[in-house]
Amino acid sequence: xxxxxxxxxxxxxxxxxxxxxxxxxxxxxxxxxxxxxxxxxxxxxxxxxxxxxxxxxxxxxxxxxxxxxxxxxxxxxxxxxxxxxxxxxxxxxxxxxxxxxxxxxxxxxxxxxxxxxxxxxxxxxxxxxxxxxxxxxxxxxxxxxxxxxxxxxxxxxxxxxxxxxxxxxxxxxxxxxxxxxxxxxxxxxxxxxxxxxxxxxxxxxxxxxxxxxxxxxxxxxxxxxxxxxxxxxxxxxxxxxxxxxxxxxxxxxxxxxxxxxxxxxxxxxxxxxxxxxxxxxxxxxxxxxxxxxxxxxxxxxxxxxxxxxxxxxxxxxxxxxxxxxxxxxxxxxxxxxxxxxxxxxxxxxxxxxxxxxxxxxx
Amino acid sequence: xxxxxxxxxxxxxxxxxxxxxxxxxxxxxxxxxxxxxxxxxxxxxxxxxxxxxxxxxxxxxxxxxxxxxxxxxxxxxxxxxxxxxxxxxxxxxxxxxxxxxxxxxxxxxxxxxxxxxxxxxxxxxxxxxxxxxxxxxxxxxxxxxxxxxxxxxxxxxxxxxxxxxxxxxxxxxxxxxxxxxxxxxxxxxxxxxxxxxxxxxxxxxxxxxxxxxxxxxxxxxxxxxxxxxxxxxxxxxxxxxxxxxxxxx
Amino acid sequence: xxxxxxxxxxxxxxxxxxxxxxxxxxxxxxxxxxxxxxxxxxxxxxxxxxxxxxxxxxxxxxxxxxxxxxxxxxxxxxxxxxxxxxxxxxxxxxxxxxxxxxxxxxxxxxxxxxxxxxxxxxxxxxxxxxxxxxxxxxxxxxxxxxxxxxxxxxxxxxxxxxxxxxxxxxxxxxxxx
Numbered sequence: 001x002x003x004x005x006x007x008x009x010x011x012x013x014x015x016x017x018x019x020x021x022x023x024x025x026x027x028x029x030x031x032x033x034x035x036x037x038x039x040x041x042x043x044x045x046x047x048x049x050x051x052x053x054x055x056x057x058x059x060x061x062x063x064x065x066x067x068x069x070x071x072x073x074x075x076x077x078x079x080x081x082x083x084x085x086x087x088x089x090x091x092x093x094x095x096x097x098x099x100x101x102x103x104x105x106x107x108x109x110x111x112x113x114x115x116x117x118x119x120x121x122x123x124x125x126x127x128x129x130x131x132x133x134x135x136x137x138x139x140x141x142x143x144x145x146x147x148x149x150x151x152x153x154x155x156x157x158x159x160x161x162x163x164x165x166x167x168x169x170x171x172x173x174x175x176x177x178x179x180x181x182x183x184x185x186x187x188x189x190x191x192x193x194x195x196x197x198x199x200x201x202x203x204x205x206x207x208x209x210x211x212x213x214x215x216x217x218x219x220x221x222x223x224x225x226x227x228x229x230x231x232x233x234x235x236x237x238x239x240x241x242x243x244x245x246x247x248x249x250x251x252x253x254x255x256x257x258x259x260x261x262x263x264x265x266x267x268x269x270x271x272x273x274x275x276x277x278x279x280x281x282x283x284x285x286x287x288x289x290x291x292x293x294x295x296x297x298x299x300x301x302x303x304x305x306x307x308x309x310x311x312x313x314x315x316x317x318x319x320x321x322x323x324x325x326x327x328x329x330x331x332x333x334x335x336x337x338x339x340x341x342x343x344x345x346x347x348x349x350x351x352x353x354x355x356x357x358x359x360x361x362x
Numbered sequence: 363x364x365x366x367x368x369x370x371x372x373x374x375x376x377x378x379x380x381x382x383x384x385x386x387x388x389x390x391x392x393x394x395x396x397x398x399x400x401x402x403x404x405x406x407x408x409x410x411x412x413x414x415x416x417x418x419x420x421x422x423x424x425x426x427x428x429x430x431x432x433x434x435x436x437x438x439x440x441x442x443x444x445x446x447x448x449x450x451x452x453x454x455x456x457x458x459x460x461x462x463x464x465x466x467x468x469x470x471x472x473x474x475x476x477x478x479x480x481x482x483x484x485x486x487x488x489x490x491x492x493x494x495x496x497x498x499x500x501x502x503x504x505x506x507x508x509x510x511x512x513x514x515x516x517x518x519x520x521x522x523x524x525x526x527x528x529x530x531x532x533x534x535x536x537x538x539x540x541x542x543x544x545x546x547x548x549x550x551x552x553x554x555x556x557x558x559x560x561x562x563x564x565x566x567x568x569x570x571x572x573x574x575x576x577x578x579x580x581x582x583x584x585x586x587x588x589x590x591x592x593x594x595x596x597x598x599x600x601x602x603x604x605x606x607x608x609x610x611x
Numbered sequence: 612x613x614x615x616x617x618x619x620x621x622x623x624x625x626x627x628x629x630x631x632x633x634x635x636x637x638x639x640x641x642x643x644x645x646x647x648x649x650x651x652x653x654x655x656x657x658x659x660x661x662x663x664x665x666x667x668x669x670x671x672x673x674x675x676x677x678x679x680x681x682x683x684x685x686x687x688x689x690x691x692x693x694x695x696x697x698x699x700x701x702x703x704x705x706x707x708x709x710x711x712x713x714x715x716x717x718x719x720x721x722x723x724x725x726x727x728x729x730x731x732x733x734x735x736x737x738x739x740x741x742x743x744x745x746x747x748x749x750x751x752x753x754x755x756x757x758x759x760x761x762x763x764x765x766x767x768x769x770x771x772x773x774x775x776x777x778x779x780x781x782x783x784x785x786x787x788x
């Protein structure tokens with residue numbers, strides 16, 4: 001595979017630029033996209049680099065088209081990807097649904113902005129529900145919620161592999177702050193770290209002579225009978241459950257003995273980590289749990305952390321009103337730990353917000 | 363010579379407006395404001411705007427207004443008009459909102475001859491989001507998503523909107539292309555477009571060639587040169603279809 | 612003075628330091644927050660102001676052509692177009708890339724060596740990066756007028772180049788950029 005980064009080096013850039021480089025390093029072939037703040041720079045960098053590396057690009061007429069052109073691209077066996085946010089994410093649920101149904105390995109970078117509707121162009125964590133369970137399906141998706149530029153780079157590389165190995169659409173869930181902030185990260189070519197990139201393969205356009213070498217490939221996403229659909233979906237669900245242990249990722253700190261567990265995801269986890277350390281320094285036994293994959297959710301691991309900590313309370317903090325909270329509660333149904341909430345829709349959460357809230361509920 | 367006055371239909375608290383210096387939107391909205399005054403329709407007038415630079419016009423007029431989603435101004439105006447036919451509905455959008463994400467709505471509303479009026483401001487790029495390529499970007503033109511110049515072999519030729527609208531609409535539609543470099547003509551086209559709706563004839567559409575020095579990175583001279591020498595050469599100015607008889611070309 | 616947006620979030624803060632900031636504040640830029648290519652009319656006439664004027668031009672495919680937006684920019688003999696180069700950015704992290712980048716900008720009169728890695732900056736990173744910049748400047752026949760380094764590193768950094776160091780205080784972290 002083409003070496004793009006060369007000697008692994010630490011670099012300073014915005015999250016959007018990191019995303020573009022990561023897709024290049026991961027061996028992506030083509031990007032389809034439509035302008036929407038705050039992810040435009042992913043397209044800007046990709047269009048500049050694409051000709052130098054023989055990559056493709058098309059700015060489509062809208063996000064519906066961007067999503068469906070990506071579906072077409074992956075069906076033909078090329079590593080296609082897109083990026084969007086807000087209302088664009090809403091539109092892309094239709095093509096994402098097709099990807100779920102037809103098991104298409106697409107990768108989409110979502111840079112959350114304020115919602116609903118045009119909201120703000122800035123930041124939020126209000127696309128959790130949409131990205132995990134959007135569309136008219138059952139949420140057979142892989143969603144990585146990143147919190148640093150290094151993770152944006154790492155998980156895009158991992159994301160392409162998860163997509164092409166397991167054939168579920170993969171989402172890199174970032175946000176406007178991650179997109180625009182500048183910080184250092186180490187870029188690398190996957191091979192230099194021993195990461196083997198899963199090869200792509202076509203579902204149509206398979207080569208050979210039809211009738212002689214092979215039969216034609218007929219793909220569909222509609223069925224005649226309810227029972228047929230039932231068979232297909234339960235089979236996909238079973239496959240999804242089977243691979244969950246390989247894909248699920250999370251981060252847990254200081255939950256061995258904690259009176260309160262801080263439960264956050266994405267960029268808010270950075271504040272939660274700082275808050276946990278500050279609280280501990282003040283003698284308050286705070287623990288930290290952060291799902292990195294929102295789908296599949298590290299449900300078993302969270303239950304285990306709650307159990308071993310003996311914590312009486314858990315603080316779920318997010319820049320939305322309960323989207324992450326509902327996801328958690330659905331996954332840990334039956335747990336009796338008291339759940340407190342810090343909901344700040346569309347607004348960044350900083351260390352002091354979490355510290356003040358913890359003190360007010362303990 | 364009369365001193366230019368601010369149209370009564372302009373909403374004073376939102377002035378001075380926030381459009382960039384050298385932007386054509388101010389000229390188009392001035393013409394529209396004067397037409398609203400002359401036709402005395404301020405109270406029945408509904409103004410819809412899109413996402414993008416047209417967004418800045420959401421509280422521009424002292425008329426009832428609604429900001430919609432990107433590309434969805436046309437269907438929102440259609441919804442209002444079909445529910446309350448006595449209102450005068452005007453959708454205001456850019457080249458993205460009309461020819462890209464909004465193109466399916468534009469096309470279908472035109473085919474159905476919806477009795478709404480649309481003004482589409484064409485400045486050959488997506489201004490507000492930072493200068494990406496638009497359907498109307500000229501061949502060879504540099505934008506943030508065509509950094510090496512638009513290659514027509516890869517992305518086609520600029521959309522000729524009024525031409526295709528004229529093709530798909532019946533004779534009772536009004537279709538024109540104006541330019542901010544010819545104010546009186548532009549105002550006449552806008553007036554005819556709105557009259558077409560008021561008289562219950564049918565669909566009315568005016569594309570306006572406009573300037574965007576901010577994203578073109580041009581000074582005053584270069585801006586007018588690009589508009590008059592390049593854009594007006596590529597996109598012919600004039601009335602393409604009019605139920606009112608031949609207008610000036 | 613900015614054509615677009617990076618200064619918007621800290622406009623009020625900078626003004627308290629007696630800087631006249633020509634640009635919109637976030638509250639004024641309806642629906643756009645930090646971004647959005649909206650130019651404040653005062654920016655167009657910025658050169659009519661007395662005193663020193665700093666034009667924050669930023670990135671974009673047009674490079675220094677952005678200066679066209681300032682009235683009378685071509686009649687200002689005092690104008691200096693300075694390319695601020697950070698050798699830790701991927702687009703400018705090698706000699707070839709710096710040469711390509713600076714050549715693509717259009718008019719450039721001088722270079723500021725701005726190699727840094729945000730909070731992870733070390734004197735070694737600065738020296739290594741600026742060495743490449745110096746070589747590029749030599750090929751381009753452009754002077755490197757100074758190196759910009761955060762004041763926190765004042766005691767650690769040893770300047771072995773023949774241009775001065777300007778130690779800077781950072782305000783941008785509160786701008787999220």
